[in-house]
Amino acid sequence: MYTGEIRLLHYHYWERKQAFQYKEDIYLHWVAFAVLGGRFRYELGSLEEGEAVNGDWVVCPPGTAFRREVLQPLSFFYLGFEWSTPPSNLPLGKLTFADQERLASAYRYLQQLDALPPEQAMLWRNRFIQELWDGYVLQQLLPMADYWGTEDSLMLSARRKLQELAFQNVSMKELADETGLSPVQFTRRFKAAFGCSASEYVRQLRLDHGKRLLIESPLTVDHIAQECGYDNGFYFSRVFSLHIGMSPSEYRKTHRL
Structure with missing residues (x-):
């Protein structure tokens, strides 16, 4: 898997959401739900289904029915994006990030960016999302033992x-x-x-x-x-x-x- 370049189109943060307004949606662009807390069940058309918790992204491609149900009050980032340069293998479904510390740090910055002017905030959000994606790609390339280091x-x-x-x-x-x-x-x-x-x-x-x-x-x-x-x-x-x-x-x- 080679890294791709993301162009962020839409962004929103939801705090402890009790239920989704729409149990199913189809988007014209790529969508990722990046989970900070809680748990939800998802189905991506007939391609994949499962549950996602903190540390997971659920990535849905354009034109795919995205069915979802909150199982525990859900805090997450909604990310709508397109690929400026697509990766060699397009992501689909649940992505689990191993580097939780890096993820938590990026999430804290993302939550503070509303203090900046909108255009500037969006540029920084794009940068953080790109860095997280690059980290996920590196996670897939490195041997698991090397990536985890001495963590238990x-x-x-x-x-x-x-x-x-x-x-x-x-x-x-x-x-x-x-x-x-x-x-x-x-x-x-x-x-x-x-x-x-x-x-x-x-x-x-x-x-x-x-x-x-x-x-x-x-x-x-x-x-x-x-x-x-x-x-x-x-x-x-x-x-x-x-x-x-x-x-x-x-x-x-x-x-x-």
Whole structure:
């Protein structure tokens, strides 16, 4: 597979979407749903069907019936594009990105680009999407062992599960049981793989989500706490203040445009 050049036509970010307005659509251009959280089921005509979660793109070619159903509240980028220079093998269906850190970093930048003038923002979005696509192509070219480096495949699977469940009641013991490890072994192995404990990782996911909701939504702190997986606004505010250095209300006042 040789890399191709993408020209981004349309872009939109959806946060925790409960259902699709249209259960089926046919596009005149290429479309990708890049998933940040949640889960959805898809069918691409009679070509492919499956489920996609965080770290996956579902790529649909023009003129193909794209049927979809939200299974867990879905956060994703809608990308409409065409190929300025097509790759040697056109992508189709689910693409899974191995480099989750690079993916998460690019997604954070994409979410902040609305602060730029529209034309400039679109140019930068195109650049980030192109870089992600190039990284995926490289992932296919390199031997798997070389690409993963020293990362632990069992812990990568556990991290993906945490990303799916981060805003719910997460039981670290149950997750450790699923991996066949004791809680102590699981904690040590997760920290060795990612530099933080599983609990710290979930906390960061929740705080990042909380920061986005404080800036982008009119929800109350109590409501945001529930959306982030906390029982109440008091506890969320306490955790937020301790790790962000200011209260949620101060953060909203400082960062909202």
